[in-house]
Amino acid sequence: MTGPQPAVRLRGGGVSVATCAHLLAQDGFCLAGAAVEPRAPVPVIMLSDPALALLRDIFGRPSLFAALPRIERRVVSWGGSVSAPLPHGAAVVTGAQIEAELGLPALPAGFPPAASEAPAPFTIHGAPPFPEPALRRFGTREAVAAPVTLRAGADHATCHVEATPKGWLFLIPQGADAAWLLGVGCSPEALLAQSRLIAPLIDTLGPAGARFETAPRLLDQVAGPDWIACGTAAIAFDPICGDGTAQAAREAILAAAVLAAIRDGGDRDALLGHYRAMLIAAMRRHLQVSLPFYRSGGDTPWWREQADALAQGHAWCTGQLARVPEPRFLLRGNRLFAREAAA
DSSP: OOSOOOEEEEEOOHHHHHHHHHHHHHTTOEEEEEOOOOOOOOSOEEEEHHHHHHHHHHHTOTTTTTTSOEEEEEEEEETTEEOOOEEEEEEEEOHHHHHHHHOOOOOOBSOOOOOTTSOOOEEEEOSSOOSSOOEEESOOOEEEEEEEEEOTTOOTTEEEEEEETTEEEEEEEOSSSEEEEEEESSOHHHHHHTOSSSGGGEEEEOOOOOEEEOSOEEESOOEETTEEEOSTTTEEOOGGGSOHHHHHHHHHHHHHHHHHHHHTTOOHHHHHHHHHHHHHHHHHHHHHHHHHHHHHSOOSHHHHHHHHHHHHHHHHHHHHHHTSOSOOEEEETTEEEEHHHHO
């Protein structure tokens, strides 16, 4: 292209905004940063091998997170049965490590001077406040993360997931003897009192740390005429699926492709509508995958309430998608093409 490139302001951080910045910078966009309140990084993430491969490909860094502790197996106690160890490839990454490795490059604060004929600036919102802040939640289940030390002989390359009557536990080893325990639905202490699989693996339980909502959630409006929302503040998956980081990267690829298509003369309203429809479709798939876990995890009021919320969310997503046209665009690589042109 010739002439001035559009300016894009980036608000927030995390995988999705960093991925947007990387892809847009490669595509010639003028980027600018905007200050936001820093969010507390999540204590630890299990970054699955497919998500890791996707990030390495996007950023062109084959050794990204290669030196971190690895999870090679998982053991699951769910609905009264305990699985044998199953293969599970993932790197154990802290939120601080993600910010350090994938954080935004140094960007000017505010927009750079632009010629009068330059296109109007666009904003990518990766943090609140959003232009349209209404958030739809599919359940309510707070999680609490606590550091733990493992008993001698515990397998440091195996994660454990366990359902109890009051919620579920997720034990993630992080190196030699340290690990993180995630308690969903109730305090880690109360869940451990009902635990048969994970409790015997823990030597000491540290003080509760970060508290955060784990139920899936989605902004009612994820885009407007001059903005797009992305990242976990805009759409978030339940950690039970282990796909949250990959989803953040995928939605960033789509957001960057939408901006590039608008810049290249595409139908702005149709492209932004496509973005919203694809995020709703992603949430619908996630709810469909998650629902069997909550239906089979237990038969207490807590489990039934969470399963009902997921089912209602799935029905809402289905209704929303029924009101929009069939997808008009196809994503190939980092570009969106009209379906008739891509056929």
